Amino acid sequence: MGVGLAGATWAIARKDLLIELRTRTTFIAAGVFALLGVSIFYFAWDPTAIPAVDLAPGVLWVIFTFSGLLGLHRSFGLEQESRAIDALVTSAAPRESIFLGKALANLVFVLAVQAIAIPAVALMYNLPLGGTVLALAGFAVLASVGLVAVGTLFSAMAVNTRMAELLLPVLALPFFVPIVMPAAQATAKLLAGRPADEIYSWLKLLLAFDLVFVFACTMIYPWTFEE
Amino acid sequence: MCRAFGARTIVDGVDLLVGPAECLAIFGPNGAGKTTLLRLLAGLLRPTAGAITIGGEKLSRSPLARSRVGIISHHHMLYEALTGRENVQFAAQMHGVEDSNAVSRSLERMGALEFADVPVRALSRGMQQRVTIARALVHDPDVLLADEPYTALDEAGTRAVAARFSAIRGSGGSIVLVTHNAEEGSAAATRTARMENGRFFEAA
Amino acid sequence: MNRPTPLTLAAIVAVLAATARAIFFTPLEAVQGPAQKILYVHAPAAWVAFLAFGVVALVSIVYLWLRDDRLDRIAESSAEVGVVFTTVVLITGPLWGKPVWGTYWTWDARLTLTLFLWFVYVGYLLLRGAVEDPAMRARYSAVLGILGALLIPFIHLSVYLFRTLHPLPVLMKPGAPSMPREMLITLLAAFAAFTLLYAALLRTRYRYAVERDAMTPGGFA
Numbered sequence: 001m002g003v004g005l006a007g008a009t010w011a012i013a014r015k016d017l018l019i020e021l022r023t024r025t026t027f028i029a030a031g032v033f034a035l036l037g038v039s040i041f042y043f044a045w046d047p048t049a050i051p052a053v054d055l056a057p058g059v060l061w062v063i064f065t066f067s068g069l070l071g072l073h074r075s076f077g078l079e080q081e082s083r084a085i086d087a088l089v090t091s092a093a094p095r096e097s098i099f100l101g102k103a104l105a106n107l108v109f110v111l112a113v114q115a116i117a118i119p120a121v122a123l124m125y126n127l128p129l130g131g132t133v134l135a136l137a138g139f140a141v142l143a144s145v146g147l148v149a150v151g152t153l154f155s156a157m158a159v160n161t162r163m164a165e166l167l168l169p170v171l172a173l174p175f176f177v178p179i180v181m182p183a184a185q186a187t188a189k190l191l192a193g194r195p196a197d198e199i200y201s202w203l204k205l206l207l208a209f210d211l212v213f214v215f216a217c218t219m220i221y222p223w224t225f226e227e
Numbered sequence: 228m229c230r231a232f233g234a235r236t237i238v239d240g241v242d243l244l245v246g247p248a249e250c251l252a253i254f255g256p257n258g259a260g261k262t263t264l265l266r267l268l269a270g271l272l273r274p275t276a277g278a279i280t281i282g283g284e285k286l287s288r289s290p291l292a293r294s295r296v297g298i299i300s301h302h303h304m305l306y307e308a309l310t311g312r313e314n315v316q317f318a319a320q321m322h323g324v325e326d327s328n329a330v331s332r333s334l335e336r337m338g339a340l341e342f343a344d345v346p347v348r349a350l351s352r353g354m355q356q357r358v359t360i361a362r363a364l365v366h367d368p369d370v371l372l373a374d375e376p377y378t379a380l381d382e383a384g385t386r387a388v389a390a391r392f393s394a395i396r397g398s399g400g401s402i403v404l405v406t407h408n409a410e411e412g413s414a415a416a417t418r419t420a421r422m423e424n425g426r427f428f429e430a431a
Numbered sequence: 432m433n434r435p436t437p438l439t440l441a442a443i444v445a446v447l448a449a450t451a452r453a454i455f456f457t458p459l460e461a462v463q464g465p466a467q468k469i470l471y472v473h474a475p476a477a478w479v480a481f482l483a484f485g486v487v488a489l490v491s492i493v494y495l496w497l498r499d500d501r502l503d504r505i506a507e508s509s510a511e512v513g514v515v516f517t518t519v520v521l522i523t524g525p526l527w528g529k530p531v532w533g534t535y536w537t538w539d540a541r542l543t544l545t546l547f548l549w550f551v552y553v554g555y556l557l558l559r560g561a562v563e564d565p566a567m568r569a570r571y572s573a574v575l576g577i578l579g580a581l582l583i584p585f586i587h588l589s590v591y592l593f594r595t596l597h598p599l600p601v602l603m604k605p606g607a608p609s610m611p612r613e614m615l616i617t618l619l620a621a622f623a624a625f626t627l628l629y630a631a632l633l634r635t636r637y638r639y640a641v642e643r644d645a646m647t648p649g650g651f652a
Contacts, residue, residue, distance in 0.1 A: 003290065003294070003320075003321065003322065003323040007320070008320070008321065011317065011320040011321065015306070015309070015313075015317050018308075018309065018313070019306055019308045019309060022308040022309070022346070023308050078306065081307070082302050082303050082304050082305055082306075082307065083300065083302035083304050084304045084305065084306055086269075086271055086298070086300060086302070086304055087298065087304040087318065087321070087362070088321065089270075089271060090269050090270060090271065090293055090296060090298050091293060091294070091318070091321035091322055092290045092291065092293050092294035092321065092322050092323055093290070093321045093322075094290060150578075153574075153578075157558070157571045157574065157575075158561075160562065160567065160571075161558070161561035161562050162561055162563075163561050167557060167558065167561055170553070170554050170557055171554045171557075171558060171575065173550070174547050174550045174551050174554065174579075174582060174586070175578070175582055177547065177585075177586055177589060178582070178585040178586060178588070178589045181589045181593060182589070182592075185593070185596070198596060201592055201596070202592065205585075205588055205589060205592060208585075209585055212581065212585075213578075213581070216577075216578065216581055217578070220574055220577065220578070223495050223570065223573070223574060224570055224571060224574055225570075226271065226272055226273040226566065226567075226570075273566075
């Protein structure tokens with residue numbers, strides 16, 4: 001009668017997404033925030049001095065970071081209210097599956113917001129996407145994986161503090177540097193049509209970060225509990 | 228089946244053994260440490276000294292041991308956006324329950340089947356409590372830790388709880404019950420005890 | 432305040448001696464002049480900043496294994512001492528940069544890495560401040576300490592990659608390997624002195640933590 005890691009992970013992810021589907025408020029907020037941010041940034045620069053194409057990568061990944069953070073808080077927040085987390089912790093499900101399930105749900109959430117933000121940037125900044133769309137999407141997925149791994153772990157801890165909404169960004173942002181830098185730099189190079197080998201270095205760095213931190217955060221999550 | 232002793236200063240030097248088919252009711256004033264004791268027994272807290280074992284296995288190390296325990300706390304632990312059925316279904320998945328009828332059966336035993344497909348948010352506190360108990364019992368636990376299970380329940384609900392308690396004891400399970408409801412508590416109990424300022428005193 | 436321990440006395444003496452040697456007995460660097468002497472504070476402080484975080488990370492790992500409160504106090508102390516030294520690096524860097532490079536801040540690889548170390552320290556201390564339950568605070572801090580240590584090499588790689596793919600005008604690299612023997616000795620002396628200072632401050636801060644926890648009822652019961 002055991003509970004497997006994969007089964008529990010999937011059930012938890014599904015449950016989180018079902019709840020988000022029913023309430024939708026966080027997703028709409030994050031989506032609108034992304035659109036607003038993209039629009040506001042456009043007016044923050046002088047379009048005659050700096051072409052939109054050069055601005056776009058920076059804007060895209062800054063917006064990615066902050067809209068990602070918006071969604072992360074709710075991940076463990078929804079367990080707090082009625083102490084549903086206690087039921088999860090005392091169940092037979094492996095601790096790691098709680099983390100992985102929530103991270104998976106967060107990943108879907110972040111990718112969904114990206115699906116709004118990236119086309120918005122492409123539209124508003126007149127990006128010549130063409131053949132780079134696939135590569136761009138690839139970086140978006142990899143960056144989201146890293147963001148979600150670190151963000152889910154920190155939101156698990158932050159939710160138990162008094163200043164959760166403020167603490168989460170302060171803790172997480174340094175960790176986003178090895179995610180956002182490769183993503184933004186690679187995007188810029190892709191859009192400028194630079195040779196592929198320059199992009200490979202950034203890709204490798206991002207991949208390495210993802211591998212290390214998904215593993216580390218999954219392994220370390222059970223240690224946040226009392227036992 | 229369950230033994231615990233010594234802990235933080237909130238629970239002081241408790242040495243406890245609960246056997247099969249027993250129901251231990253713990254009474255006491257607010258702040259006595261009863262809820263903390265229950266959380267310790269549930270494995271939610273780590274004792275500063277001593278250990279909790281179920282059937283000889285340490286709770287924290289063994290998901291299998293955890294699958295034998297059911298918990299009712301005074302938070303309802305339900306996801307308010309989901310329906311009662313979805314909540315109980317999720318709990319069944321978390322405990323690896325394979326029987327597909329277990330969810331409906333558990334809801335029905337608590338008289339919660341009629342409103343099982345309504346989001347929990349829309350239910351009254353009493354109805355939520357019925358769903359909570361259905362959720363706690365869906366995996367047929369051998370050990371039930373119940374903190375104020377009778378909260379907000381009407382007569383029918385209270386009778387359903389009493390019936391469930393008897394059923395658990397009937398199949399050899401143990402219950403540790405914390406309640407302010409002296410009447411129900413004494414009726415369900417085979418042993419009673421009192422906690423005051425973290426110290427535990429068992430009645431004869 | 433208690434009598435200073437031998438360690439504290441040794442540290443103070445060492446720092447004074449190294450300072451005296453740096454100011455009076457070490458030759459001026461030809462190009463940079465007196466400003467170059469900030470090196471004798473800047474580099475050792477950077478060493479201690481990273482050493483202190485290494486201690487935090489190591490102690491964090493052992494804490495999660497043994498759950499001994501004393502380890503948590505060491506981590507807490509090392510973090511507070513470490514953030515001070517990191518701040519010193521971030522202040523002496525620009526102070527040195529202005530007369531030598533003409534600007535206060537360039538995104539120099541090492542200084543940028545130190546900046547992010549500073550952010551991780553601050554996050555660590557903020558987390559500690561935000562958690563009330565002592566056991567939870569210790570656990571969470573340990574987790575952050577370990578992850579922070581994992582992060583540092585990645586930041587280093589990111590900045591390094593950024594610099595190699597974005598070559599900037601070559602800046603004068605102060606403290607290049609071919610240092611006259613006199614300066615090297617002073618530098619090593621400064622490193623030793625700062626390390627002693629770290630140990631002394633760590634011990635003092637640790638004792639304070641012990642006394643503070645003893646006075647809090649059931650603090651770490």
